Amino acid sequence: MDSKYFTIYNEIVSKIENGKLESSTKLPSENELMEIYNVSRDTIRKALTLLERNGYIQKIKGKGSFVLDIHKFDFSVSGLTSFKELSERMDAKSNTILAELEVIKADDYLMKQLDLSKDEDVWKVIRVREIEGKRIILDKDFLNKKFVSLLTREICENSIYEYLENDLGLKISFAKKEITVQQITEEDKKYLDLEGHTMIVVVKNYTYLEDASLFQYTESRHRPDKFRFVDFARRKH
Amino acid sequence: MDSKYFTIYNEIVSKIENGKLESSTKLPSENELMEIYNVSRDTIRKALTLLERNGYIQKIKGKGSFVLDIHKFDFSVSGLTSFKELSERMDAKSNTILAELEVIKADDYLMKQLDLSKDEDVWKVIRVREIEGKRIILDKDFLNKKFVSLLTREICENSIYEYLENDLGLKISFAKKEITVQQITEEDKKYLDLEGHTMIVVVKNYTYLEDASLFQYTESRHRPDKFRFVDFARRKH
DNA sequence: AAGTGGTCTAGACCACTAT
DNA sequence: TAGTGGTCTAGACCACTTC
Incomplete structure (x- = not known):
């Protein structure tokens, strides 16, 4: 209740x-x-x-x-909103392609991003988001296997977020997000329809559970012309 | 107290x-x-x-x-933080150049952004932010003259924000922010050291007072390689 | 069983806005 | 002066964690 x-x-x-x-x-x-x-x-x-x-x-x-009427036109990447919620809200024709799904050992980079010790197991999920027929967003998810023992194709093609919250009962408490713009990589070229763009918007997202443990690191790579982020901020008191 | x-x-x-x-x-x-x-x-x-x-x-x-240790490395555009606070926090050599300062009549675009009626007076302030000798950020501020009767070179070269809060006693309550990436304009070329970049990160900021009146619209245009935004978001309950 | 944070209640006084 | 939201108090019960 x-x-x-x-x-x-x-x-x-x-x-x-x-x-x-x-x-x-x-x-x-x-x-x-x-x-x-x-x-x-x-x-x-x-x-x-x-x-x-x-x-x-x-x-x-x-x-x-x-x-207030702030919430009128908010197609945003804001808060903890997931891609699935976003695409539902903007009801464009969208589609998720699961490109990779595997368990890997944490390398140096991931150890730093996910606060892990050497050789801990991590789920690696790569998904491509198609909007109106164009591959626009590349989502790279890394989940600490300690918290998520099983992950299937079906789950990844729907919403990992819903699976974690509803089925596993994991309670997400807060997230830290960083937005930068970077040069595209070979991986971006491979998976996305870049249409001549040479830069890409990178949203790094660190997700924490209610006990403040860091369990997920997501890198969401957006084609710059299709990227939009909306944020509502109150003064800090 | x-x-x-x-x-x-x-x-x-x-x-x-x-x-x-x-x-x-x-x-x-x-x-x-x-x-x-x-x-x-x-x-x-x-x-x-x-x-x-x-x-x-x-x-x-x-x-x-x-x-928590979330606030470690936060050079961010987040919240309502102003450029002056930012540059102080990151103690890079930074400098503000006042490029334009005048009172204009609201055109169609501004009427929409600032929720004004036709021909109301608006302060237009254009400032260029130099970091380590390079012109990196172009700040375009538009302030409703109804709330701010006077604005001088000194104020603009320091912090408009501090002037509004400390001297005028205006109380800023919340802001709505939008981040997109756009093609550069002639104005960007004129004022910034773009070093070959053809796109620019545009942060639109709508600032509201305590009585929910919209009084400022700011467009902050950042060279993409120097842009970084950090955000902390809690679940919405 | 003891200690922790989460929710809910009831009552008091204050500062601000309207009239 | 009456009505509004802002702050502060004191006490109660609950669910969760730790021992």
Whole structure:
């Protein structure tokens, strides 16, 4: 069972995403929400704080809470969103090709990226993402085998993310992401339709579990003309 | 006066950044912190929640709160960080050249970006960022004149951001950022040392005040080989 | 069984915005 | 002056980890 405040948060999120609550609408006051949902003020405030943090509303002292319209056109690589979710949201014709799937021993580079000791086993998954018939994105995933004992073709062709969360019950807590632009490699040429581009956008992603253990390193290589990243950032307090 | 929880947050942040609290150290429990700082549990929890949200610690149920080492090598364009803060942090030799400073009437493009009506006044500031003698970044700032009546050469050569916050008392609340890669323009050629590069990383930034009014649009154009963006993202609950 | 963080409640006072 | 969100307190119960 989800917590009360998370249930309330989700109800309001879906009202905003459905358009039942339009942007710049004023939400009921905290006191009114207490009565509506029959909970304490603290519970309401937890829900509103979440909404604010995730860019759905803005609270203004003395005035109230107002719906923002930031989330309108967000095809983003942001947060922890996976490719599958992205392509569903933008409903372009997309397709995943599994290029490589094997267990390897960690080399020096991976030992550094995944914080491993020598010769530990690592899943290596290479997938090519096709959008409207063009091979646009190259995803290289490396997963610590300690956490994931089995990985099949089916899983990789669907969503590894969903498998980890739903079937294995792994709880992803946070991720660190780095975006740079680099010269293309032979591997990029082999797998992607570069159409003359000589540079590639590299998104490195380090994924951590709830106990702060680093278990996945992903390198997502995007053709520059098709790359877009959207981010919502609040001040740090 | 800052709030209690924010003071406690800042104390712990500086201990982590000074290295007085090393990574994977366990913080005192919430009960102990209550006694140390002589506050209620809720106040401690607010401080810890902030620390967790900003990537300094990880809380683990039943175990405790642990210091993360995510912030080690972060030369990033992340959050609301300004160029001045960035260059100070990375202490490379950097320099700002003010190329243009004027008041213009909003054209169609700006009306859209800044949510203005026709013919409203807008500050246009173009600055070139030099790093180690090379002109690497082109910053184009557009500020709604309604909020900023005066802007001088000195201010632009230092930090507009500091001027807005400290002198004008404008409170920046959140920002939306978009990163794409585009073909260079004549303007890029004119102002930057492109060294053969034909593409440029474009960071569009929409900055909002505490009352959710959009007051600044910034386009930051980075030479691709010198661009790096680092982001820390927690799950959305 | 003892200690930890997670949720929820009820009540108080404050600073800001509207009127 | 009334209503709003922001901070702080004190106490309760829960689920999880460790012993």
